[in-house]
Amino acid sequence: MADISGINVGAGTLKGMQISAVVDNADVNVYDGLSNAGTLIWASGNLKAKTDGTSTEVNFWGLPFSIGLYVEVVDQDADVLVVYE
Secondary structure (H helix, E strand, O other), X not given: OEEEEEEEEOXXXXXXXEEEEEOOOOEEEEEEOOOOOOEEEXXXXXXXXXEEEEEEEEEEEEEEEOOEEEXXXXXXXXXXXEEEO
């Protein structure tokens, strides 16, 4: 199972992310690129189930990306909100 999304084409800054509705063992990966062949810039590792309606916030403190921003959710499901400019 994989949910993939090209978020942005071109350079930008990754500000933060909220991850919620996690099914046990979901993984979220963020790439600088237009696909998962790009450079991996962040990986969550296996996440524990989170079904209580709360989210986990990740602050990237203005992490730059140059080619594009691509996010994939693999192994299980999770909702991901990405903040970038």
